[in-house]
Amino acid sequence: MKKNFQSPQEIRQQIWKELGRASQDRHHAWRTPVLATTGTDGTVNARTVVLRSADLASQTLKIYTDRRSPKVQELTNEPNALFVFWSPRLSWQLRVRVSFSNQASSSQVEAQWQRVKQTASATDYLGQLAPGSPCAEGHSAYTLPEEVNNFTLLIAQVLEIDWLELGRAQHRRARLLQNHWQWLTP
Numbered sequence: 001m002k003k004n005f006q007s008p009q010e011i012r013q014q015i016w017k018e019l020g021r022a023s024q025d026r027h028h029a030w031r032t033p034v035l036a037t038t039g040t041d042g043t044v045n046a047r048t049v050v051l052r053s054a055d056l057a058s059q060t061l062k063i064y065t066d067r068r069s070p071k072v073q074e075l076t077n078e079p080n081a082l083f084v085f086w087s088p089r090l091s092w093q094l095r096v097r098v099s100f101s102n103q104a105s106s107s108q109v110e111a112q113w114q115r116v117k118q119t120a121s122a123t124d125y126l127g128q129l130a131p132g133s134p135c136a137e138g139h140s141a142y143t144l145p146e147e148v149n150n151f152t153l154l155i156a157q158v159l160e161i162d163w164l165e166l167g168r169a170q171h172r173r174a175r176l177l178q179n180h181w182q183w184l185t186p
């Protein structure tokens with residue numbers, strides 16, 4: 001049965017625990033948040049991504065992507081972005097305001113690639129064409145040699161979490177900064 005977390009400290013801890021679980025568990029609803037960015041032309045853009053890690057101590061979330069994908073250029077232009085998570089089991093929505101201004105070091109990226117390249121998803125980073133470029137058949141026909149992969153790791157610094165709980169009797173909502181908690185009208 002779902003535990004009813006009451007205090008701000010309990011809720012904050014549980015949010016990060018669930019984010020950590022989601023990064024390890026492919027069945028967790030928070031595994032695949034929507035990441036919204038500002039497009040290079042100033043319009044809104046959003047897409048589903050896989051949450052790869054969530055670290056309470058550093059307040060960071062990590063995702064993998066192809067370094068040629070448009071989101072990388074978008075985040076270089078405008079590092080402020082938003083993740084949206086929804087879990088029916090928890091009845092919790094998170095809107096996580098982040099900044100992608102932290103760069104992963106080349107050794108961090110390389111170490112991660114050494115793991116990713118053993119998996120089936122390695123081909124995601126070995127497409128001959130950049131994501132979003134026109135192609136003949138709806139998929140990338142060729143794969144690049146492993147040494148010229150386009151794998152990269154993006155680090156999001158969490159700035160603020162807007163937490164919303166849908167309850168049967170009542171809803172609860174709060175804004176969480178690293179050292180601050182504010183209840184909000186849902």
Ligand SMILES: Cc1cc2nc3c(=O)[nH]c(=O)nc-3n(C[C@H](O)[C@H](O)[C@H](O)COP(=O)(O)O)c2cc1C
Pocket residue numbers: 032045046047048049050051063064065066069070071072131132
């Ligand atoms: C369930 C799901 C998970 C996805 N995970 C990722 C991911 O972790 N990284 C990624 O770059 N794209 C991921 N994608 C693809 C993106 O949604 C998107 O189509 C692609 O990255 C191109 O986005 P962009 O043009 O905004 O850069 C995923 C798509 C789905 C449906």
